[in-house]
Amino acid sequence: MQSFVECVYCYLKQAVTCMSIAGTDEDRQHRILFELMDEIKALDRSRTPAENSTEVLLKLYKLLGNEDPYREVKRKSNLLALEWYPLLKDMLKRSEDRLYDALRISVAGNVIDLGINKSFDLGASLKHSLGAGFARDDYALFAEKLAGEDEVILVGDNAGEIVFDRLLAEELAARGKKVTCIVKGGPILNDATMEDAVQAGMDKVARVVTTGSNFLGVPLERVSGEVRKMLAGAGLVISKGQANFESLEHERGTAGRVFFLLKIKCECVARVAGANFGDVVFFTRQGGV
Known part of the structure; x- marks a missing residue:
């Protein structure tokens, strides 16, 4: 996915949110934003929004002298999500289609996106996901593909959200599938890292590997050779969140597989x-691309 002109606004909004979380005073925020504008003017519009956002954020982190401004809020997000875990686990036990509902619970966790919003309402997100369902829904095709696969790759997104992804990983494991979860190799926004995966308990149910970088999404030229090979050879991949969508939607060979x-x-x-x-979606690209 290439960048749009509207993405420029988001680069700046992410920077302001980050500085607010880092406790940066308003005068300094203005000075830093003006400096970041020079960085933004030089960005390549043909690259994904996730890649360009990363470049801006890494520059911001350098200016702030802080390589992980979200560390404490990520920890708190994980703790909040873990409070929901027993209730959601019990809900799945009573579900008529546990895997489908696990997918809907997992996407409800996608509301925990502090790169865009500093606050979120998990209860409202769960109600929406479980009530409205998927606006684009390829679950039947996914279930058909899953029957013929021994392994599923889950490309994780945010801290906190990874607790909801753990419920999905547990349902896949209960069906005899080996699950590999991919998280970031270093801190960027509130994206889940290995530290978050361990706090969330994902390592108890899945093999956890990192991208080898701290770039948002999974831009194939920025991840480790191991992850690039893993994504290219996987029979079935679940890609969580917008940045991963931006990174993978245009890649060849994703149809019917990612x-x-x-x-x-x-x-x-x-x-x-x-x-x-505002829609929640679960779909794969159609056709042979």
Whole structure:
């Protein structure tokens, strides 16, 4: 997915949110934003929004002298999500289709996106995901593909959210599938790292590997050779969140193999995904591309 002109606003909004979380005073925020504007002017519009956002954020972290401004809020997000875990686990035990509901619970966790919003309502997100369902829904195709696969790769997104992904991983494991979860190799926004995966208990149910970088999404030229090979050879991949969608939706060979699971939080992503702002979706690209 290439960048749109609207992405420029998001680069700046992410920077302001990050500085607010880091406790940066307003005068310094202005000075830093003006400096970041020079960085933004030089960005390559043909690259994904996730890649360009990363470049801006890494520059911001350098200016702040802080390589992980979100560390404490990520920890708190994990703790909050873990409070929901027993209730959601019990809900799945009573479900008529546990895997489908595990997917819907997993995407409800996608609301925990502090790169866009500093607050979130997990209860409202769960109600929406479980009530409205997927606006684009390829679950039947996914279930058909899953029957013939021994392993599933889950490309993780945010801290906190990874607790909800753990419930999905547990349902896949209960069906005899080996699950590999991919997290970031270093801190960027509130994306889940190995530290978050361990805090969330993901390592108890899945093999956890890192991208080998701290770039948002999984841009194939920025991840480790191991992860690049893993994604290229996998029979079934669940890609969580917008940045991973931005990184993978245009790659060849994803149709019928990579399933995108996310809440649409951006009009640009909505256009590319063929959905509406605010929708939750679970789909794969159609055709042979």
